[in-house]
Amino acid sequence: MQRIISLIFVIFLFSCKKQETIVIKENKDPIEYESTNWQQDFGLTHSIDLDSVWGKPMRYYISNKNCDPIAKDFYLGVYRPKNEPKTARLLNLVTSENDSLRPFYRWILNKTILIQDGALGEYTGVPARKYAEKFPKEFFEYMDFDKSGKKYSDWYNSIAYSGFYDFENSNDTNKIKESLIKTMTKNCKNCNIDYQKRIVKFADDCFSNENSTK
Structure with a gap:
């Protein structure tokens, strides 16, 4: 029974980690824009x-x-x-x-x-x-x-x-x-x-x- 609980806990952690990775990636996408080279003369x-x-x-x-x-x-x-x-x-x-x-x-x-x-x-x-x-x-x-x-x-x-x-x-x-x-x-x-x-x-x-x- 204890092994089953431990296995469920490991699966849960793996699932959370996977979900966290997706969230981070999704949050990074808007920031990692293609390029700001087109703004190079803007003085920004x-x-x-x-x-x-x-x-x-x-x-x-x-x-x-x-x-x-x-x-x-x-x-x-x-x-x-x-x-x-x-x-x-x-x-x-x-x-x-x-x-x-x-x-x-x-x-x-x-x-x-x-x-x-x-x-x-x-x-x-x-x-x-x-x-x-x-x-x-x-x-x-x-x-x-x-x-x-x-x-x-x-x-x-x-x-x-x-x-x-x-x-x-x-x-x-x-x-x-x-x-x-x-x-x-x-x-x-x-x-x-x-x-x-x-x-x-x-x-x-x-x-x-x-x-x-x-």
Whole structure:
């Protein structure tokens, strides 16, 4: 009888050990992502206390209960944007009404613009344009932070490439440009003449490539 009890106990331990191994493996899978080489130019340490976005540590965004899980995965290197609807949903977060998380979502869009290829470039233009339209003052403040002007160039080129696909007649550039100016002006509360001039210039820049080919 004692031998039977001992045998059952050994089987039980083996079963627990096997189950534990599976759990550990399952818990490791989300962490052992394919590679973070695609983030090599992001300047990340993947320490949520050392990395920061717009003056706040990454912990501020990651620990927010409303932070989108895909956005967290992007930062961790678990999810790399690619040609799929999931990427569109991730990048569209940039127009979130959540003021606390929007800088983080904007950072994601900006980094995606930096790594985009032909296929991925199809996804960045519309959210970049919609962000500029919805938050024009915030957009220009973000652009001004980069004194080199590269970020501004990257964004308007991205918009020029794929930012107007959602218009019914994407070939009517004059009407689209007018719509862009009108929408940004409407959402630019208490804007002075300087902002109005910048909006017009931004719209011109978004179509500058087309003008150069005419």
